[in-house]
Amino acid sequence: MSRRGDWVYENNGGTCVAVAGADYCVVAADTRLSVGYSILTRDHSKICELADKCVLASSGFQGDIKALHKNLAARELLYQHQHNKRMSCPAMAQLLSNTLYYKRFFPYYAFNVLGGLDSEGKGCVFTYDAVGSYERTGYSAQGTGSSLIMPVLDNQLKSPSPLLLPARDAVTPLSELEAVDLVKDVFASATERDIYTGDKLEIVVINKAGTKREYIDLRKD
Amino acid sequence: MFRNQYDTDVTTWSPAGRLFQVEYAMEAVKQGSACVGLRSRTHAVLAAANKAASELSSHQRKVFRVADHAGVALAGLTADGRVLSRFLRSECINHAFVYDAPLPVSRLALRLADKAQVCTQRSWKRPYGVGLLVAGLDESGAHLYYNCPSGNYFEYQAFAIGSRSQAAKTFLERKFKGYDDYTPEQLIRDALSAIKETLQGEKLTSSNCTLAIVGRKDDGTVEPFEMIDAKRIQEIIDSMEAAEETPVAAAEPSSTQEEDKGTDAAPMDI
Numbered sequence: 091m092s093r094r095g096d097w098v099y100e101n102n103g104g105t106c107v108a109v110a111g112a113d114y115c116v117v118a119a120d121t122r123l124s125v126g127y128s129i130l131t132r133d134h135s136k137i138c139e140l141a142d143k144c145v146l147a148s149s150g151f152q153g154d155i156k157a158l159h160k161n162l163a164a165r166e167l168l169y170q171h172q173h174n175k176r177m178s179c180p181a182m183a184q185l186l187s188n189t190l191y192y193k194r195f196f197p198y199y200a201f202n203v204l205g206g207l208d209s210e211g212k213g214c215v216f217t218y219d220a221v222g223s224y225e226r227t228g229y230s231a232q233g234t235g236s237s238l239i240m241p242v243l244d245n246q247l248k249s250p251s252p253l254l255l256p257a258r259d260a261v262t263p264l265s266e267l268e269a270v271d272l273v274k275d276v277f278a279s280a281t282e283r284d285i286y287t288g289d290k291l292e293i294v295v296i297n298k299a300g301t302k303r304e305y306i307d308l309r310k311d
Numbered sequence: 312m313f314r315n316q317y318d319t320d321v322t323t324w325s326p327a328g329r330l331f332q333v334e335y336a337m338e339a340v341k342q343g344s345a346c347v348g349l350r351s352r353t354h355a356v357l358a359a360a361n362k363a364a365s366e367l368s369s370h371q372r373k374v375f376r377v378a379d380h381a382g383v384a385l386a387g388l389t390a391d392g393r394v395l396s397r398f399l400r401s402e403c404i405n406h407a408f409v410y411d412a413p414l415p416v417s418r419l420a421l422r423l424a425d426k427a428q429v430c431t432q433r434s435w436k437r438p439y440g441v442g443l444l445v446a447g448l449d450e451s452g453a454h455l456y457y458n459c460p461s462g463n464y465f466e467y468q469a470f471a472i473g474s475r476s477q478a479a480k481t482f483l484e485r486k487f488k489g490y491d492d493y494t495p496e497q498l499i500r501d502a503l504s505a506i507k508e509t510l511q512g513e514k515l516t517s518s519n520c521t522l523a524i525v526g527r528k529d530d531g532t533v534e535p536f537e538m539i540d541a542k543r544i545q546e547i548i549d550s551m552e553a554a555e556e557t558p559v560a561a562a563e564p565s566s567t568q569e570e571d572k573g574t575d576a577a578p579m580d581i
Contacts, residue, residue: 164404171376171400 099151099199103286105235106147108205110213114266114297117205118273119147121290132289141176144206149233151199179206183216190222201232235280235287281308322434336460340442343386345476345509348444348455349469351493354526355446355453357384358502361519374521378403379535380413381447386473388440416447420456420464428462442472479505517545
C-alpha cells in the first residue's frame with residue numbers, strides 16, 4: 091500500500107520463469123491475479139505468444155502488461171507485413187527493451203521474461219528490468235516469487251565459472267522433460283511461501299515442432 | 312483527353328464542372344497492368360497480371376496483404392500503391408488495437424477514399440495515381456471494393472481495372488450473377504480466366520499472374536488473406552486447360568523471354 095495520492099500503479103503479483111535448452115525453451119507463469127491480500131482471479135494468463143518462436147511472460151501491474159503485450163503484438167504484425175516473415179526472438183528482445191526504455195520516465199510496471207528459439211534454433215531466454223535493461227541468459231525468474239525461485243535455478247542450472255575453459259554454453263544440458271519437471275518443482279516450492287503465487291501453472295514449451303501448452307494445478311491457498 | 316487551360320491545378324474547376332487533374336490521375340490507372348477481383352458470399356479473390364520492365368528485371372508486386380482479413384490489388388503508379396498499402400495496414404492494426412476486432416472492409420475502403428479525397432482538394436498535393444481493388448472478409452461476409460484516385464469507391468461483385476481490363480469486365484459480366492454461390496475454386500478459375508482475357512493471346516502461366524484469396528469456409532473457419540503460390544497456380548491453370556481441351560495447344564510452355572516480348576510496356580507500373 092502506498093501513502094502517495096498519485097500512485098498510479100498496483101502490483102497484481104505472480105511469478106514468471108523461463109529456461110532455455112539446446113533446442114527448446116520453457117516459459118512458465120502462474121495464473122493468479124491478486125491485489126493487496128485479495129485474489130481477483132485464479133485463471134489469468136500472464137503469457138503472450140508474440141511470434142511463432144517467441145513467447146513473453148510478464149508479472150507486475152496487469153494494466154501495463156496488457157498494454158505492453160498489445161503494443162508488441164501490433165509491432166510484430168507490422169514487422170510481418172514489412173519483412174514477410176515473423177520476428178525472431180533476438181529481434182523481439184531488442185524491441186521490448188526499446189519499448190520499455192521509451193517510457194523511462196513513466197515506466198511500464200512489468201517484469202518481463204522473454205523466451206524462445208533464436209535464429210539458429212537454440213533456446214534463448216532474455217530477462218528484463220522495468221525500464222528495458224536486458225540480458226540473454228540460460229534461465230530466469232521474475233515477479234513476486236523470483237527471489238524464492240532464482241537461487242534454486244542457480245543451484246540446478248548455473249554453469250560453472252565463466253573463467254573455466256573450455257567455454258560452456260549458458261543453456262542447460264537438461265532434456266525438455268527434465269526442464270519442465272524442474273519448472274514444476276520450483277513453482278510448487280514458490281507457491282508454498284509466496285502468497286501471490288499459486289492456483290494454476292501455465293507452461294509453454296517452444297521447440298522446432300511448434301508450441302505446446304500445459305496447465306498444472308498449484309496450491310490454492 | 313486534351314490539354315486545356317483548366318487542367319494545370321487540381322484545385323481548378325473547368326466550366327463544365329470537371330477537375331481535370333483528377334481525371335488524368337484516373338487515366339494513370341488505366342495504363343497499369345490489369346487486376347481483377349471477384350467475390351462470392353463467403354470468399355473474395357484478387358488476381359493480377361504481372362508485367363516486368365524487361366526480361367532482366369523482376370515483376371512489380373501488385374497484390375498486398377493489408378490484414379489477416381483483407382488485401383488489395385492495385386493498378387497504376389505502384390509507388391503510390393505501396394504507400395497506400397502501408398497506410399491501410401496501419402489503419403487495420405490501430406483499429407484492432409483499440410477495438411480488438413478486425414476493421415470492417417467497408418470502413419477500410421472509406422478510410423482509403425477519404426485519404427484520396429484530401430489530395431483532390433489541396434493545391435500543394437496531387438491525386439494518388441493508383442486504383443485499388445480492396446477485398447476482404449468481415450462479419451457481413453466477403454466484400455470487394457474499387458477505390459479510385461478521385462476518392463470515390465463502390466462495392467462490386469466483380470471488377471477489373473488497368474489496361475485491357477474491358478476484356479476481363481466483359482468476361483465477368485457474362486457470369487457474375489451466379490458468383491454469390493460460387494465455391495472458392497470456381498472463383499479462382501474465373502479470376503484466372505478473366506486475367507487470361509487481358510493477356511490478349513499470351514499464354515497464361517504462374518509466372519505472369521498473381522492470385523490471392525480470403526474467405527470463410529462452410530464450417531466457419533476463416534482462411535486468412537494469402538497469396539496462392541506459383542506451383543498451385545500452375546496446377547490450376549493446367550487443370551483449366553485440360554478441361555477446356557483447347558485445340559490451340561501448339562505453343563510449348565513459353566519461356567519468360569517469349570512472354571515479355573509481345574506485351575506493351577505499362578509505363579506507370581514500373
